[in-house]
Amino acid sequence: MPTPLIEPDPTRSRVYLDHAATTPLLPEALAAFTDAAARVGNAASLHGSGRAARALVEDSRERIAAAFDAHPSEVVFTSGGTESDNIAITGVYAARTAADPLARGVVTSTIEHHAVLEPVEVLRTRGAEVRLVAPEGTGIVDAAAVTAAVADLEQAGVGVALVSLMWANNEIGTIQPVAAVATALRERGIVIHSDAVQAGGPCPISFRESGVDLMSLSTHKLGGPMGIGVLLAARDVALEPIVQGGGHERGLRSGTLPVASIAGFAAAVEAVTRDRAAESSRLVRLRDALIEGALGLDLGIIVGGAWTPGSAHDRLPGNVHLIVPGCEPDSLMFLLDTAGIEASTGSACQAGVPGRSHVLDALGLDLDGPVGVARLTLGHSSGPADVEAALAALASCIPQARAAAAVGAGT
Known part of the structure; x- marks a missing residue:
């Protein structure tokens, strides 16, 4: 059952967490x-x-x-x-x-x-x-x-x-x-x-x-x-x-x-080269706060890919990739968007067509049923308030997305 497109509330402030797709101009x-x-x-x-x-x-x-x-x-x-x-x-x-x-x-x-x-x-x-x-x-x-x-x-x-x-x-x-x-x-x-x-x-x-x-x-x-x-x-x-x-x-x-x-x-x-060291450390702190906060929601979230807290050696400093079993990826994205969180499921270069990611499949995770993904990527415009807003939205949207998936499956 496809999820209806819900237009975001224009009165709600927007939180941009899709820097991996494109970053605001410096x-x-x-x-x-x-x-x-x-x-x-x-x-x-x-x-x-x-x-x-x-x-x-x-x-x-x-x-x-x-x-x-x-x-x-x-x-x-x-x-x-x-x-x-x-x-x-x-x-x-x-x-x-x-x-x-x-x-x-x-x-x-x-x-x-x-x-x-x-x-x-x-x-x-x-x-x-x-x-x-x-x-x-x-x-x-x-x-x-x-x-x-x-x-x-x-x-x-x-x-x-x-x-x-x-x-x-x-x-x-x-x-x-x-x-x-x-x-x-x-x-x-x-x-x-x-x-x-x-x-x-x-x-x-x-x-x-x-x-x-x-x-x-x-x-x-x-x-x-x-x-x-x-x-x-x-x-x-x-x-x-x-x-x-x-x-x-x-x-x-x-x-x-x-x-x-x-x-x-x-x-x-x-500008990026000049500020890289300080900006990397700042983004690692925000990234880790978002990952740790998401895991702390106790919603069965899985971190996609290597992650060493405090380090940018195995993972980009601003990348948060959350795997959410039990919900459709497009449902979760639409709900997050409605809640004011601008994120993605993966690459923005696939003509805007949602679907299962080849990268997710390549990880070899043994997951049955629908699997949602939230790629929340931070950049130079991101701050602690964005992390807090994203965590609040995840806490609300994931149960809704799972409920929608259950209805769609007739359970």
């Missing part, structure tokens, strides 16, 4: 964006306005590179994380198989974002040999399991074109052993990609020291404008473009550069 990013947007100039034009736009783009490129310990020439601007993932996966596979038709192997995990999993599945239809590595029950992929999948392909006579492992999961917030995988595979000459969209803000990342060849980033996850992202691409990695045009961005991503958005990206990432 003041520095908004100021940089609006200042640049007031100017005219295509960064590819040769006149004065065009040269000024190009200078702003290149200054921003240098600042973004510095924030992630990369060379400016390794910064390729895209429309966001999804496009960056697609360029990395499809582009590497095309280049590698063109050079060596036997290099058809692709290894990734079962908990990747759909922006990775779906391009990989398309490659499978084109002849790729794909190995999907499941995480442990903690939601962390074992580096040894990734190297074993690579060895399995090689023993079958298949060269491995690409390994892709996300830096941090977008639903359960678990941080993956990307550097360990890169170290283990360094001598094999395999291209390694990491979707670091969720990690770019809260995690200190050195592209140079990570060992990966390609890394996807998106600014709206860290307080910058929507519609702009980056693919960090080592200069020695062969990539085929997926869009043909004017040859912009090392020939990898043709199209007019959105100068104002790029300026906003640079301002946001500098």
Whole structure:
């Protein structure tokens, strides 16, 4: 029985706990964006306005590179994380198989974002040999399991074109052993990609020291404008473009550069880098208070993924993922929304269609019946009052959602 859509009460204050979907613009990013947007100039034009736009783009490129310990020439601007993932996966596979038709192997995990999993599945239809590595029950992929999948392909006579492992999961917030995988595979000459969209803000990342060849980033996850992202691409990695045009961005991503958005990206990432240590500690305290408070409601809530109180080493500092047996996920979300809590069940990049999460399935939990999920993610606009409001809403909404599920099941 579908849950009717109930419009939120407009008189009730809203609590935004969906920073993993998008984070409110930081003041520095908004100021940089609006200042640049007031100017005219295509960064590819040769006149004065065009040269000024190009200078702003290149200054921003240098600042973004510095924030992630990369060379400016390794910064390729895209429309966001999804496009960056697609360029990395499809582009590497095309280049590698063109050079060596036997290099058809692709290894990734079962908990990747759909922006990775779906391009990989398309490659499978084109002849790729794909190995999907499941995480442990903690939601962390074992580096040894990734190297074993690579060895399995090689023993079958298949060269491995690409390994892709996300830096941090977008639903359960678990941080993956990307550097360990890169170290283990360094001598094999395999291209390694990491979707670091969720990690770019809260995690200190050195592209140079990570060992990966390609890394996807998106600014709206860290307080910058929507519609702009980056693919960090080592200069020695062969990539085929997926869009043909004017040859912009090392020939990898043709199209007019959105100068104002790029300026906003640079301002946001500098602000995040400056405040990261203090902000991470603050968010860990809020995260732990929310998780501990939810468990203290005695409603049978399960924490999805690894969680070490007081630590941001195995889980993103602002990620709270609660598994709630006995209720439908859409029912719980609608009830929370009506109560003024803006959260989600998982990725916001699935066209707004609710349903069972592939990440939840990958955890291997033995749960019968309907299972609700609340992903409550904190960010720079979150505070203790938001935690208190969320706990009050959970205490009220979970019993209602379970009652609705029981009615729908005819029990």
